Amino acid sequence: MSYQVQNSLSPHHDGSDLYVSNSAPKIGDKITLKVRVPNDYLFEKAMLRIYHDGEPRIFEMKLTKKGAVESWYQATVEILNLQNSYRFAFIGHGKYEYLNARGLFDHDVHSNNDFQIVAIPANPAWINSSVFYQIFPDRFARSGKVNITPDWAYPREWNLLPRGRGKYTGQELYGGDLYGVQEHLDHIIELGANGIYFTPIFPSRSNHRYDATSFDHVDPILGGDKAFQSLIKVSKKKGVRILGDLTSNHCGAGHDWLAKAKKDKKSKERSYFFWDKSIKWGYVGWYGLESLPKLNYASKALRKAVYEGKNSIVKKWISPKFGMAGWRIDVGNMTGVQGAENHHVEVMRGIRNAMQEVNPDTWLVAENGDFIASDLDGLGWQGAMNYQGFMRPFWNWINRNPEITGGFQGLPFAMPKINGKQLVASIQEFNSSIPWRSLTASMMLLDSHDTARFRTVVLGDIAAHKTAMTMMLSYPGVPSIFAGDEIGLEGSWGEDARRTINWEDRSGWDVEFFAEVKKLVKLRKTQDALINGGLRWVSVENDYIAYLRESKKQSILVLVSRGPINATIDLSSYGYRVNKTLYGQEVTGEIFSIKSDAAVQGVWELK
Numbered sequence: 001m002s003y004q005v006q007n008s009l010s011p012h013h014d015g016s017d018l019y020v021s022n023s024a025p026k027i028g029d030k031i032t033l034k035v036r037v038p039n040d041y042l043f044e045k046a047m048l049r050i051y052h053d054g055e056p057r058i059f060e061m062k063l064t065k066k067g068a069v070e071s072w073y074q075a076t077v078e079i080l081n082l083q084n085s086y087r088f089a090f091i092g093h094g095k096y097e098y099l100n101a102r103g104l105f106d107h108d109v110h111s112n113n114d115f116q117i118v119a120i121p122a123n124p125a126w127i128n129s130s131v132f133y134q135i136f137p138d139r140f141a142r143s144g145k146v147n148i149t150p151d152w153a154y155p156r157e158w159n160l161l162p163r164g165r166g167k168y169t170g171q172e173l174y175g176g177d178l179y180g181v182q183e184h185l186d187h188i189i190e191l192g193a194n195g196i197y198f199t200p201i202f203p204s205r206s207n208h209r210y211d212a213t214s215f216d217h218v219d220p221i222l223g224g225d226k227a228f229q230s231l232i233k234v235s236k237k238k239g240v241r242i243l244g245d246l247t248s249n250h251c252g253a254g255h256d257w258l259a260k261a262k263k264d265k266k267s268k269e270r271s272y273f274f275w276d277k278s279i280k281w282g283y284v285g286w287y288g289l290e291s292l293p294k295l296n297y298a299s300k301a302l303r304k305a306v307y308e309g310k311n312s313i314v315k316k317w318i319s320p321k322f323g324m325a326g327w328r329i330d331v332g333n334m335t336g337v338q339g340a341e342n343h344h345v346e347v348m349r350g351i352r353n354a355m356q357e358v359n360p361d362t363w364l365v366a367e368n369g370d371f372i373a374s375d376l377d378g379l380g381w382q383g384a385m386n387y388q389g390f391m392r393p394f395w396n397w398i399n400r401n402p403e404i405t406g407g408f409q410g411l412p413f414a415m416p417k418i419n420g421k422q423l424v425a426s427i428q429e430f431n432s433s434i435p436w437r438s439l440t441a442s443m444m445l446l447d448s449h450d451t452a453r454f455r456t457v458v459l460g461d462i463a464a465h466k467t468a469m470t471m472m473l474s475y476p477g478v479p480s481i482f483a484g485d486e487i488g489l490e491g492s493w494g495e496d497a498r499r500t501i502n503w504e505d506r507s508g509w510d511v512e513f514f515a516e517v518k519k520l521v522k523l524r525k526t527q528d529a530l531i532n533g534g535l536r537w538v539s540v541e542n543d544y545i546a547y548l549r550e551s552k553k554q555s556i557l558v559l560v561s562r563g564p565i566n567a568t569i570d571l572s573s574y575g576y577r578v579n580k581t582l583y584g585q586e587v588t589g590e591i592f593s594i595k596s597d598a599a600v601q602g603v604w605e606l607k
Contacts, residue, residue, distance in 0.1 A: 009038045009041075009069075009070075009573045009574065010038065010041065010104050011035055011036065011037045011038070011041060011088065011090065011099050011104060012035070012036050012099075012536055013033070013034070013035045013036070013088060013099060013115065014101075014115075014436060014534040014535055014536075015115065015116075015117070015435065015436020015437065015439075015440075015534070016436065016532065016533055016534030016535075016550070016551065017532060017551065017552055018034070018036075018533075018534055018550055018551065018552060019033065019034045019035070019036075019534065020032075020033060020034075020117065020436075021033075023117060023122065023436065023437055024118075024119075024120065024121055024122035024123075024437070025079045025117065025119050026079070026119060027079055027080065027081065027082065027119045028078065028079065028080075029078070029079050029119075030076055030077065030078050030079070031076070031077065031079060031117070032074050032075070032076045033048060033074065033075055033076075033077065033086065034064075034072055034073065034074040035061065035072070035073050035074070035088050035099065036070050036071075036072055037070060037071055037072075037073060037090075038069065038070050038573070039066075039067070039068075039069055039070060039071055041090075042092060042095070043090040043091060043092040043095055043097075044091055044092040044093065044095075045060060045061075045090075045091045045092070046060070046061040046073045046088060046089070046090055046091075047059065047060055047061060047088065047089040047090075047091065048060075048061055048075040048077065048086060048087075048088055048089075049086060049087050049088070049089055050077055050084060050085070050086035051081070051084065051085050051086070051111070052080050052081070053080060053081060057077075058089075059075040059077055060075070061073040061074060061075045061088070062074060062075070067575060068575050069572075069573055069574065069575040070574070070575065079117070079119050081119065082118065082119050082120070082379075083116065083117075083118055083119075083377060083378065083379075084116065084117045084118070084119065085111050085114035085115070085116055086114055086115050086116075086117070087099060087100040087101075087109070087111075087114045087115060088100075100113045100114050100115065100432065101113050101114065101115045101116075101428075101431065101432035101433075102428055102429070102432035103428065103432075112373075112433060113432040113433060115436075116377075116378070116434070116435040116436075117435065118377070118378030118379065118435055118437065120378060120379070121360065122437070123363070123382055123437055123440075123441045124360070124361045124362065124363060126241070126361070127363055127382075127440070127441055127478055128440060128531045128532060129194075129525050129531045130194055130195045130241070130478050130525075131192060131193045131194060131195065131473070131478075131479045131480075131481070131521050131524055131525060132193060132195035132196065132197045132243065132443070132478060132479065132480040132481070133188050133191065133193035133195065133196050133197070133480070133481055133483060134196075134197045134198075134199070134445075134448060134449065134480050134481065134482045134483060135181060135196055135197070135198050135199070135483045136176075136199050136208075136449045136483070136498050137176050137177070137178065137181070137198060137199065137201055137209075137222055138173060138174050138175070138176045138207045138208075138498075139174055139176050139483075139498050139499065139500045139501070140176050140180060140181055140184070140483050140500075140501060141176055141177075141180030141181055141183060141184045141501065141503060142158055142174065142175045142176050142177060142180050143177050143179035143180040143182075143183055143223075145177065145179045145223065145227075146175070146177045146179065146220075146221060146222070146223050146227075148220055148221050149173070150173075150205070150221065152171060152205045152206070153171060153172075153173035153207070154168050154171050154172050154173065155172075155173055155175070156172045156173060156174050158174055158175070158500050158502075159500060159502050159505075161496070161499060162495050162496055162498060162499065164495070164496065165495070169495050170206040170207055170208055170495070171206065171207065172207060173207055173221070174207075174500055175221075176222075176500070177221070177222045177223045177227060178201070178218070178222045178223045178227035178228055178230075178231045179223050179227050179230070179231075181196070181231055182227075182230060182231045182234055182235075184503065185234065185235065185238060185240065188240065189238055189240065190518070191481070191486055191514070191517065191518055191521060192518055192521030192522050192524075192525060193240070193481065193521065194239055194240055194241065194525070195240060195241045195242075195243060195325065195478075196235070196240060196241070196242050196243065197243040197245070197328055197443075197480055198242065198243065198244060198245060199245050199449055200212060200244075200245045200246075200247065200330075201218050201219060201222055201228065201244070201245075202214060202215050202217075202218065202219060203217070203218075203219040203220070203221075204219065204252050204254070205252060205253075205254050205291075206252075206291075207498075208449070210247055210252075210292070210330060211247075211250075211251070211252030211253065211254070211291050211292055212247060212251050212252050212255060213251075213252050213254035213255050213256070214255065214256065215246075215251075215313040228322075229322070232322070232323045232324075236323065241325035241326075242323070242324050242325055243324065243325055243326050243327070243328055243363065243365075244317055244324045244326070244327050244328070245327070245328045245330060246313065246314070246327045246328070246329055246330065247330045247331075248295070248306060248307075248329050248330070248332070248335045248347065248351065249286060249294065249295060249330060249331045249332075249334050249335040249336075250285075250286040250292040250293055250294050250295055250331075251292075251293055251295065252291060252292065252293075253281075253285075253290055253291045253292070253293060255293070256269075257269045257272050257273075258273065258283075258293050261273055262282075268299075268301040269301075271296065271298075271299035271301055271302065272295055272296060272299050272301070272302045272305075273293050273294065273295065273296055274294055274296050274338055274339075274341075284338065286331070286334070294338055295335075296338070296341070297335075297336045297341075297343040297346070297347050298341055298343060303347070303350060306347075306351075307347075307350050307351045307354040308350060308354060312354065314327065314351055314354045314355060315354055315355075315357070315358045318355060318358055318359050318362050319358055319359070320359075324362075325362055325363060326355070326362040326363035326364055326365070327351070327355070327362075327363075327364055327365075328365050328366070328367065328385070328443075329351070329364070329365070329366040329367065329381065330367055331367055331369065332348070332366025332367050332368050332375065332381060332384070333366070333367070333368045333369055333370055333371075333372060333375065335347055335348065336348070345374075345380065348366075348375065348380035348381060349379055349380050351364065352364055352379070352380055352381070352382070363382060363383075363441065363478075364381055364382045364383075365381060365382060365383045365384065365385065365441065365442065365443050365478075366380075366381040366383075366384050366385070367384070367385050368381065368384035368385065368387075368388075369387060371384065371387075371388035371389075371430065373433035373434055376433075376434040376435070376438035376442075377434070377435070377438075378435045378437060378438060381438075382437075382438065382441040383438055383439075383440075383441035383442035383443060383477070383478070384438075384442050384443070385442070385443045385445060385448070385480075386430070386442040386443060386444055386445065386477055387445075388430050389426070389427055389429070389430025389431060389439075389442070390427065390430075390444055390445075390472075390475065390477070391445055391446060391447070391451075392426075393418065393422070393423050393426035393427060394423065394446070394468065394471065395415060395457060396415055396416050396417065396418045396422075396423070396426075397418050397419070397420065397422070397423040397562060398457075398458060398464055398467065398468060398562045398599075399415060399416070399417045399418075400457065400458045400459045400461060400464065401452075401456065401457050401458070401459050402414040402415050402416075402417065404452045404456065404457055404492060404493075419541075419542040419543075420540045420541050420542050420543065420544065420545045421540050421541075421542075423540075423545065424537055424540045424545060431535075436476075439476050439477060440476050440477060440478075441477075441478065442477045442478065443477065443478050443479075443480045444472050444473075444475060444477035444478060444479045444480060445472070445479075445480045445481075445482070446468050446469070446472055446481075446482075446485065447482050447485065447497065448480075448482055449482065449494060449497065449498055450494045451493075451494060451497065452491055452492050452493055452494075452496075452497055453482070453484075453485065453489055453490050453491040453492075453497045454468055454485060455485070455488050455489065455490045456490040456491055456492050456497075460490075461598075461599065462488075462510070462513060463598040463599035463600070464562060464563070464598075464599040465488075465513065466513070466516055466599065466601055467560045467561060467562060467599040467600070467601050469516070469517055469520055470520055470558065470560050470583070470584075470601035470603065471558070471560045473520040473521060473523065473524040473530075474520075474523070474524065474530055474549065474556070474558045474603060475535075475558075476533075476534075476535055476549075479521075479524060481517070481521075482497075483501065484499060484501050485517075486513070486514050486517045486518075487501070487508075487509040487510050487511070487513070487514050488509070488510030488513050489501070519583060520583060520603075523582055523583060523603060527554060527556060527582065527605075528551050528552075528553040528554045529549040529550060529551045529553070529554040529555055529556040529605075530549055530556060531551070532551040532552075532553075533548075533549035533550050533551040533554070533555075533556065534548075534549065534550050534551070535547060535548070535549065536548040536550065538557065538569070538571070538574070539559075539567070539569060541567070543561055543562055543563055543564075543565055544559060544560065544561035544562070544565050544567055544600075545559070545560060546558065546559040546560075546569055548574070548606075554605065555576060555605070555606040555607075556582070556603060556604065556605055556606065557569075557571070557576070557578070557602075557603070557604045557606055558602070558603050559584075559594065559600075559601070559602045560599075560600075560601050560602075561594075561596065561599050561600045561601075562599055563598065563599050564596055564597050564598060564599075565594060565595070565596055565600060566593070566594075566595045567593065567594050567595075568591065568592070568593045568594075569591070569592055569593075569594065570590070570591045571590050571591070571606070572590040572591060576590070576606040576607065577589050577590040577606065577607055578590075578592060578604045578605075578606060578607075579604075579605050579606055579607035580604065580605040581602070581603075581604055581605075582603040582604060582605055583601065583602065583603040584600070584601050584602035584603060584604075585600070585602055587602070587604065
């Protein structure tokens with residue numbers, strides 16, 4: 001039998017510092033790997049199986065600490081390779097079980113789900129204690145300092161809703177700008193966020209700016225380079241980092257590169273694109289769109305322009321002069337892939353290396369919509385927008401509104417309704433295929449500029465929304481709150497969700513919800529177990545789940561339900577009892593009950 005999802009205590013290991021002495025070793029370093037085993041789990045020998053130069057090697061583990069309910073076993077090994085895969089085996093009379101990143105199994109398992117360590121420098125430490133705030137620049141705040149109406153735009157009054165699908169989609173301009181963001185930085189800081197992720201800020205011919213006409217400067221409609229540099233300066237003083245958004249996969253049809261390529265077939269820019277006479281406009285567009293010419297990374301000149309060159313796009317904006325804290329890569333999974341051409345890995349690692357050269361203290365996170373585990377092997381993107389391993393399954397579990405855009409599933413039917421075990425199984429499917437460091441550097445989100453608003457997903461159920469915020473802000477990864485979610489903004493799909501914030505009349509704000517989110521953000525940034533802790537599932541039921549976040553300094557229990565529950569949580573087998581309530585219902589002891597007529601949340605410090 002297998003134990004991928006279970007409520008009983010079983011042997012455990014993850015990539016956190018409780019179990020791994022050094023998660024970012026150099027080749028030749030010796031590291032200690034630990035496993036925690038319940039005392040009632042019977043076996044004769046514990047073994048560590050790790051690959052050395054492609055060949056599995058076996059090391060017997062030694063008992064190092066005997067506890068009242070659990071004991072610790074460890075082995076020390078030398079790191080010989082850049083990428084290192086390992087698992088544990090428990091051998092006994094009639095027992096032969098493997099523990100890998102997916103769970104405990106009594107049959108042979110594949111190395112794809114082994115635990116992984118990558119022998120490269122650690123990700124920037126600031127990532128672990130960050131909470132980002134995602135801003136769609138046209139819709140956050142309007143300063144009145146910029147009065148530019150481009151020929152492609154349909155100006156829109158600030159407090160009107162987007163008009164929906166049609167000729168205005170992508171063309172309605174509300175006039176938000178970077179001066180407006182600077183004027184309302186205090187709101188972001190009051191929330192507790194210490195990072196801003198901007199969707200693209202480069203010039204374009206749309207309100208979303210994913211069709212850049214230049215990567216050389218900030219869109220004048222947003223206030224241009226002057227407004228951006230002012231915002232960076234003020235944000236830095238206030239301890240807020242700025243993450244940019246780069247379309248490495250394509251540019252816009254109005255880009256100078258395409259104009260030069262059309263004008264001169266011998267130009268270097270000609271090599272930047274895929275040309276096809278069978279297509280009406282003569283070149284390949286992303287998803288067949290004329291407006292988004294696909295970039296061809298067979299071109300060495302393009303690679304130099306995007307990331308290799310001294311003044312490349314990637315390097316320029318994270319340089320000290322401009323000061324971005326990193327990049328979010330749009331459709332990262334498609335970058336470098338077109339027909340028989342596949343330069344994806346080279347480009348992905350090239351962008352990573354370019355960033356390391358200029359500023360190793362930056363973050364590289366990619367939209368990886370149709371998740372490919374190898375993209376997060378530690379050598380490419382540091383993390384992904386965690387749709388696959390969190391947002392999608394969470395939407396399916398808390399499902400209140402199944403018809404809403406398929407739950408961003410990419411499937412042409414209503415999103416499924418799943419139970420707690422299916423939720424955790426989906427999560428573990430994702431987690432078990434990547435190094436721990438890639439999970440903790442991935443962006444946690446409930447929604448984004450591409451999806452419905454979560455308040456609409458749960459049909460206005462505030463308790464269910466609190467459950468979602470509690471889990472997002474207590475789970476491994478970098479939480480990202482879409483601007484307006486903290487005050488209860490709604491929206492049924494991407495453009496509809498890109499609503500403005502009414503700063504003059506705040507009567508529509510859910511101020512009580514805002515106060516709750518502030519509490520949760522503060523916990524996420526101040527509790528060591530939430531910053532550095534591992535992940536163990538304590539209880540996985542249809543309607544609620546509970547999990548542990550444990551670090552060297554602290555242990556925390558989190559419980560969330562999707563609706564009414566009457567549950568009893570027993571921590572006695574873990575040797576824990578509740579010491580302090582950090583959020584939610586006050587409870588004490590090793591065993592406690594939670595009863596609620598609505599979705600409920602709790603975060604407790606353990607002793």
